[in-house]
Amino acid sequence: MKLTGKLPAPEQAMLTKSVKTIVDQVDAMKRLVNEFRDYARLPSADLQPVDLNALVSDVLNLYESDRATVAVQAQLDPRCPTIMGDAQQLRQVVHNLLQNAQDATEQAAVSAGAPAGTLPPVCISTHWNEISRRVRLTVTDHGSGFPAHILQRAFEPYVTTKARGTGLGLAVVKKIADEHGARIDLINRQEEGVVRGAQVSLSFAP
Ligand SMILES: Nc1ncnc2c1ncn2[C@@H]1O[C@H](COP(=O)(O)OP(=O)(O)OP(=O)(O)O)[C@@H](O)[C@H]1O
Ligand SMILES: [Mg+2]
Structure with missing residues:
Protein backbone atom coordinates (compact mmCIF):
# COMPACT_ATOMS: atom_id res chain seq x y z
CA MET A 1 0.00 0.00 0.00
CA LEU A 42 -28.54 -22.87 -15.69
CA PRO A 43 -28.83 -24.39 -19.16
CA SER A 44 -31.77 -26.65 -19.94
CA ALA A 45 -31.07 -30.29 -19.20
CA ASP A 46 -29.54 -32.51 -21.87
CA LEU A 47 -31.35 -35.76 -21.08
CA GLN A 48 -29.47 -39.00 -21.78
CA PRO A 49 -29.68 -42.44 -20.18
CA VAL A 50 -27.84 -42.17 -16.83
CA ASP A 51 -26.89 -44.89 -14.35
CA LEU A 52 -27.74 -43.05 -11.13
CA ASN A 53 -25.92 -45.59 -8.91
CA ALA A 54 -22.69 -45.11 -10.86
CA LEU A 55 -23.10 -41.35 -10.77
CA VAL A 56 -23.59 -41.33 -6.98
CA SER A 57 -20.53 -43.58 -6.52
CA ASP A 58 -18.47 -41.19 -8.66
CA VAL A 59 -19.46 -38.19 -6.56
CA LEU A 60 -18.75 -40.11 -3.35
CA ASN A 61 -15.21 -40.83 -4.50
CA LEU A 62 -14.62 -37.08 -4.38
CA TYR A 63 -16.07 -36.92 -0.89
CA GLU A 64 -13.78 -39.65 0.41
CA SER A 65 -10.63 -37.83 -0.65
CA ASP A 66 -11.75 -34.55 0.92
CA ARG A 67 -11.44 -35.25 4.65
CA ALA A 68 -14.98 -34.26 5.53
CA THR A 69 -15.86 -34.51 9.21
CA VAL A 70 -19.23 -36.10 8.39
CA ALA A 71 -19.01 -39.47 6.63
CA VAL A 72 -21.38 -40.41 3.81
CA GLN A 73 -22.91 -43.90 3.57
CA ALA A 74 -24.45 -45.15 0.33
CA GLN A 75 -27.25 -47.71 -0.05
CA LEU A 76 -27.64 -48.20 -3.78
CA ASP A 77 -30.43 -50.40 -5.11
CA PRO A 78 -28.91 -52.58 -7.86
CA ARG A 79 -32.35 -52.98 -9.48
CA CYS A 80 -32.44 -49.30 -10.52
CA PRO A 81 -32.83 -48.96 -14.28
CA THR A 82 -31.10 -46.07 -16.05
CA ILE A 83 -33.02 -42.79 -15.89
CA MET A 84 -33.24 -40.02 -18.46
CA GLY A 85 -31.01 -37.34 -16.95
CA ASP A 86 -28.32 -34.74 -17.38
CA ALA A 87 -25.29 -36.23 -15.60
CA GLN A 88 -23.63 -32.90 -14.89
CA GLN A 89 -26.77 -31.43 -13.36
CA LEU A 90 -27.44 -34.58 -11.35
CA ARG A 91 -23.92 -34.44 -9.88
CA GLN A 92 -24.71 -30.89 -8.81
CA VAL A 93 -27.92 -32.11 -7.13
CA VAL A 94 -26.07 -34.84 -5.22
CA HIS A 95 -23.37 -32.39 -4.18
CA ASN A 96 -25.80 -29.69 -2.98
CA LEU A 97 -27.86 -32.21 -0.98
CA LEU A 98 -24.82 -33.86 0.63
CA GLN A 99 -23.36 -30.47 1.49
CA ASN A 100 -26.58 -29.40 3.22
CA ALA A 101 -26.84 -32.72 5.07
CA GLN A 102 -23.24 -32.46 6.29
CA ASP A 103 -23.74 -28.81 7.32
CA ALA A 104 -26.88 -29.75 9.26
CA THR A 105 -25.12 -32.64 11.02
CA GLU A 106 -22.22 -30.41 12.04
CA GLN A 107 -24.50 -27.60 13.19
CA ALA A 108 -26.60 -29.97 15.30
CA ALA A 109 -23.42 -31.33 16.92
CA VAL A 110 -22.15 -27.82 17.65
CA SER A 111 -25.44 -26.80 19.29
CA ALA A 112 -25.50 -30.02 21.32
CA GLY A 113 -21.85 -29.55 22.32
CA ALA A 114 -21.04 -33.05 21.01
CA PRO A 115 -17.35 -33.94 20.70
CA ALA A 116 -15.91 -33.95 17.19
CA GLY A 117 -15.33 -37.32 15.53
CA THR A 118 -18.57 -38.93 16.67
CA LEU A 119 -20.93 -37.39 14.13
CA PRO A 120 -23.58 -39.69 12.65
CA PRO A 121 -23.04 -40.29 8.93
CA VAL A 122 -25.19 -38.85 6.20
CA CYS A 123 -26.98 -41.46 4.09
CA ILE A 124 -27.56 -41.35 0.34
CA SER A 125 -29.72 -44.05 -1.18
CA THR A 126 -31.39 -45.07 -4.41
CA HIS A 127 -34.51 -47.17 -4.63
CA TRP A 128 -36.42 -48.65 -7.56
CA ASN A 129 -40.14 -48.71 -6.91
CA GLU A 130 -41.64 -51.30 -9.25
CA ILE A 131 -45.21 -50.16 -8.62
CA SER A 132 -44.78 -46.45 -9.31
CA ARG A 133 -41.97 -47.26 -11.76
CA ARG A 134 -39.83 -44.44 -10.40
CA VAL A 135 -36.23 -44.29 -9.21
CA ARG A 136 -35.95 -42.44 -5.92
CA LEU A 137 -32.80 -40.68 -4.78
CA THR A 138 -32.81 -39.84 -1.07
CA VAL A 139 -30.39 -37.96 1.20
CA THR A 140 -30.97 -38.33 4.95
CA ASP A 141 -29.16 -36.77 7.88
CA HIS A 142 -29.26 -36.65 11.68
CA GLY A 143 -29.18 -32.88 11.99
CA SER A 144 -31.87 -30.72 13.60
CA GLY A 145 -34.15 -30.78 10.56
CA PHE A 146 -35.41 -27.83 8.53
CA PRO A 147 -36.39 -24.89 10.73
CA ALA A 148 -40.21 -24.54 10.56
CA HIS A 149 -40.09 -21.14 8.84
CA ILE A 150 -37.71 -22.51 6.17
CA LEU A 151 -39.50 -25.76 5.33
CA GLN A 152 -42.17 -24.09 3.16
CA ARG A 153 -39.75 -21.74 1.44
CA ALA A 154 -36.54 -23.77 1.16
CA PHE A 155 -36.62 -23.80 -2.66
CA GLU A 156 -36.82 -20.03 -2.95
CA PRO A 157 -33.55 -18.36 -3.90
CA TYR A 158 -31.71 -16.55 -1.06
CA VAL A 159 -33.55 -18.36 1.72
CA THR A 160 -30.73 -19.30 4.09
CA THR A 161 -29.98 -19.64 7.80
CA LYS A 162 -26.22 -19.88 7.26
CA ALA A 163 -23.83 -16.98 7.83
CA ARG A 164 -21.95 -17.85 4.63
CA GLY A 165 -24.82 -19.43 2.68
CA THR A 166 -26.17 -18.10 -0.61
CA GLY A 167 -29.55 -19.82 -0.24
CA LEU A 168 -29.23 -20.98 -3.85
CA GLY A 169 -28.35 -24.65 -3.21
CA LEU A 170 -31.91 -25.95 -3.01
CA ALA A 171 -33.19 -23.44 -5.59
CA VAL A 172 -30.76 -25.03 -8.05
CA VAL A 173 -31.84 -28.54 -6.98
CA LYS A 174 -35.49 -27.59 -7.58
CA LYS A 175 -34.75 -26.09 -10.97
CA ILE A 176 -32.84 -29.22 -12.03
CA ALA A 177 -35.61 -31.48 -10.68
CA ASP A 178 -38.16 -29.53 -12.76
CA GLU A 179 -35.98 -29.93 -15.85
CA HIS A 180 -36.05 -33.69 -15.24
CA GLY A 181 -39.77 -33.86 -14.51
CA ALA A 182 -38.73 -35.23 -11.11
CA ARG A 183 -40.85 -34.93 -8.01
CA ILE A 184 -39.04 -33.53 -5.00
CA ASP A 185 -40.01 -33.95 -1.34
CA LEU A 186 -38.57 -32.33 1.77
CA ILE A 187 -39.46 -33.66 5.20
CA ASN A 188 -38.22 -33.60 8.75
CA ARG A 189 -37.91 -37.19 9.99
CA GLN A 190 -39.75 -37.60 13.27
CA GLU A 191 -39.67 -40.29 15.92
CA GLU A 192 -42.22 -40.00 18.72
CA GLY A 193 -42.83 -36.38 17.82
CA VAL A 194 -39.15 -35.44 18.03
CA VAL A 195 -37.34 -34.25 14.87
CA ARG A 196 -34.43 -36.59 14.14
CA GLY A 197 -33.13 -34.98 10.99
CA ALA A 198 -34.00 -33.98 7.45
CA GLN A 199 -34.73 -36.01 4.34
CA VAL A 200 -34.79 -34.77 0.77
CA SER A 201 -35.78 -37.06 -2.05
CA LEU A 202 -36.25 -36.82 -5.81
CA SER A 203 -38.08 -39.37 -7.89
CA PHE A 204 -37.24 -39.92 -11.54
CA ALA A 205 -38.94 -41.74 -14.36
CA PRO A 206 -36.78 -44.37 -16.11
N1 LIG B 1 -30.45 -31.13 5.46
C1 LIG B 1 -30.91 -30.01 6.02
N2 LIG B 1 -31.25 -29.97 7.34
C2 LIG B 1 -31.72 -28.84 7.91
N3 LIG B 1 -31.88 -27.67 7.23
C3 LIG B 1 -31.57 -27.65 5.93
C4 LIG B 1 -31.08 -28.80 5.24
N4 LIG B 1 -30.87 -28.46 3.94
C5 LIG B 1 -31.20 -27.17 3.83
N5 LIG B 1 -31.63 -26.67 5.01
C6 LIG B 1 -32.10 -25.31 5.28
O1 LIG B 1 -32.50 -24.72 4.06
C7 LIG B 1 -31.74 -23.51 3.83
C8 LIG B 1 -31.53 -23.33 2.34
O2 LIG B 1 -30.64 -24.32 1.83
P1 LIG B 1 -29.82 -23.99 0.50
O3 LIG B 1 -29.00 -25.18 0.16
O4 LIG B 1 -30.76 -23.49 -0.53
O5 LIG B 1 -28.90 -22.76 0.91
P2 LIG B 1 -27.68 -22.76 1.95
O6 LIG B 1 -27.24 -24.17 2.22
O7 LIG B 1 -28.11 -21.94 3.11
O8 LIG B 1 -26.56 -21.97 1.17
P3 LIG B 1 -25.48 -22.66 0.17
O9 LIG B 1 -26.20 -23.78 -0.52
O10 LIG B 1 -25.03 -21.56 -0.70
O11 LIG B 1 -24.37 -23.16 1.06
C9 LIG B 1 -30.47 -23.69 4.66
O12 LIG B 1 -29.90 -22.44 5.01
C10 LIG B 1 -31.00 -24.43 5.88
O13 LIG B 1 -31.63 -23.56 6.79
MG1 LIG C 1 -26.88 -25.49 0.58
Missing part, protein backbone atom coordinates in the same frame (compact mmCIF):
# COMPACT_ATOMS: atom_id res chain seq x y z
CA LYS A 2 1.24 3.47 -0.93
CA LEU A 3 0.58 4.87 2.56
CA THR A 4 2.44 2.08 4.33
CA GLY A 5 5.08 3.56 6.62
CA LYS A 6 3.78 7.11 6.19
CA LEU A 7 1.04 6.95 8.81
CA PRO A 8 1.29 6.79 12.59
CA ALA A 9 0.74 3.26 13.95
CA PRO A 10 -2.91 3.63 15.14
CA GLU A 11 -4.03 5.12 11.80
CA GLN A 12 -2.04 2.46 9.97
CA ALA A 13 -3.79 -0.27 11.94
CA MET A 14 -7.19 1.29 11.26
CA LEU A 15 -6.40 1.57 7.54
CA THR A 16 -5.24 -2.06 7.35
CA LYS A 17 -8.40 -3.21 9.12
CA SER A 18 -10.71 -1.16 6.89
CA VAL A 19 -9.03 -2.37 3.73
CA LYS A 20 -9.39 -5.97 4.92
CA THR A 21 -13.12 -5.42 5.59
CA ILE A 22 -13.61 -4.01 2.09
CA VAL A 23 -11.66 -6.86 0.46
CA ASP A 24 -13.67 -9.45 2.43
CA GLN A 25 -16.98 -7.85 1.47
CA VAL A 26 -16.01 -7.64 -2.17
CA ASP A 27 -15.13 -11.35 -2.02
CA ALA A 28 -18.51 -12.20 -0.52
CA MET A 29 -20.28 -10.13 -3.18
CA LYS A 30 -18.24 -11.78 -5.93
CA ARG A 31 -19.30 -15.18 -4.67
CA LEU A 32 -22.96 -14.17 -4.56
CA VAL A 33 -22.83 -12.71 -8.07
CA ASN A 34 -21.10 -15.80 -9.48
CA GLU A 35 -23.56 -18.15 -7.84
CA PHE A 36 -26.47 -16.05 -9.04
CA ARG A 37 -25.06 -16.04 -12.57
CA ASP A 38 -24.77 -19.84 -12.52
CA TYR A 39 -28.28 -20.14 -11.14
CA ALA A 40 -29.86 -17.76 -13.66
CA ARG A 41 -27.93 -19.26 -16.56
